[in-house]
Amino acid sequence: MFPIDLGADPTIGGMVVTNTGGTRLLRYGDVRQNLLGIEAVLADGSVLDLMTALRKNNTGLDAKQLFVGTSGTFGVVTRALLRVVPRPAQRATALVGARDGATVLALLAHLERAVGDVLTAFEVISADALAPVFRYQPRLRSPFGAALPQFAVLVELSTTLPTERLPLDDLLESALGELVEGEPGEGISEIFPGKPAELWEIRHHVSESHRHEGEVLGLDISVPRSSLPALVDGARALVAEEYPFIRVCDFGHWGDGGVHLNLVWRAEDAPRPTAELKRELQPRIYELAVTRLRGSYSAEHGVGPHNQLFYDRYTPDVVKTLCRAVKAQLDPMGLLGTARLG
């Protein structure tokens, strides 16, 4: 199977130029790490053929890397050669309630130590991000009942080995059982083993449910993993003080340092128009993520018109100069791309 697993359903070319990661990056890497070759059409109409099916090739500049994550500004990716991996024979999943961010990180460290080889997803959904799922998807039931924990963690193990060889359900049960004894145990509220399809359905409805709630400012942030609690707590503190009508609905891939930070509010509760609030909030959250926590304002969405301002603000001058030099060679008339990376 092609291992990049996304909620959305983009084209392959779109995945390459944003270098998407998805929910199983922890195990399989992002698009860049699964890309063997590409073909790109350049601004002058010529075709650049880099479709070599090689896992190792170090003969100077690996030119395809220029097209990964650069939003199509250097060319249009028209073909790609992708690595595929053996499809797992079994999966085991559980939903774990955690009291705070430190407990979530301790749980992650424990699982990487105990079952690192077969850990394929570690998805975290805050209570405010999870509640709308059960409000708008009546078929989906909360295993926690009405009192959601601060963070719900979807843990997935998977393997190509058959159950007779390695019963994953047992393995997950015992790895989580050790928690009750161990250090993070105190912060763990509940553990629900569940069928993979049902738990993933909850996860995949998070983003959509937020749109039913009203206005959404969706930010796609990454920070070093150890700074994730500081990020989500910091965003909450910032909003609580000055924007009490907004809820921070964060969810994402703590295993690789990524968080979708959705700020959600009802237009009628807000003192100012939505567009104005978005312009005001976006730079404040990014300042927390990028300057204070040395993170990224775009973990896997690339650069587009929405974050052009922040590209201009945060990108080192040397990198901008390099981009201009490459752009001058490949697209001197500036025909391609929606972002200006110079």
Add this chain to the structure above:
Amino acid sequence: MFPIDLGADPTIGGMVVTNTGGTRLLRYGDVRQNLLGIEAVLADGSVLDLMTALRKNNTGLDAKQLFVGTSGTFGVVTRALLRVVPRPAQRATALVGARDGATVLALLAHLERAVGDVLTAFEVISADALAPVFRYQPRLRSPFGAALPQFAVLVELSTTLPTERLPLDDLLESALGELVEGEPGEGISEIFPGKPAELWEIRHHVSESHRHEGEVLGLDISVPRSSLPALVDGARALVAEEYPFIRVCDFGHWGDGGVHLNLVWRAEDAPRPTAELKRELQPRIYELAVTRLRGSYSAEHGVGPHNQLFYDRYTPDVVKTLCRAVKAQLDPMGLLGTARLG
């Protein structure tokens, strides 16, 4: 542990600028896939700080990629932030004799299907590459006796799970046992389970032993995995016809398409001086690998003075132009690097 496992003992900076792979690329990837950040000193003495500890960051051009595999021509890599992985709790290894390249590929396909998650190495050593090991390392004994198989395959499984959970020795034994029944079985001559340390010692002495034999032209080639038999058989046919005094001693990482093709001879048997023979042979083997089999003339050694000629010959013009543009920005006076990538 840092997962890149090499026979040699290079600096981290050297590993970044050649993008080394090593014997466990199959499981953990190459340096590029394990590199989170770098610091580079540029030709003007300025320091480019790209030391963000992020697993996901897609904010335009990922500038560190320019320094990976480009032999230091754009800057000197002075720091690196590397991914580490949990250390395996156990390993199981075996040496398998195979009659021909097709059998080796069938064995690889079988193992990826049966034990793909825990397969960490698949190293292949031809009889001519293996014989010198036992000639020059008297402590090491051939499990095959004197009659070496055409290819000896070192298979390694490893996992962070403990033996009680997943007995790897049993797993490897049963996965290899299935072969006798299955399709590749006919071509398998012998199977020797062995202690990891002993089997790896054989593997790690291959290259050194060749130097005791006389003159060595060492070529580091990769091709699509399915073309590996065509590469090693093709090289043998070429040499047998016109250079009967040369032995093709090939060994390497079939799991990721890489082969170290060492051509070995004694100076006194050769009709022409060593340097002349090397100049003559190198382009002929590369022509087979690169033009006929769509491979690479440098799988993990980068570009240096030795293969400048082939860089000039095989690199697409667009890529050379891009390199010149980047070089003009970062090192306009041409102070850095031993290869000319323009």
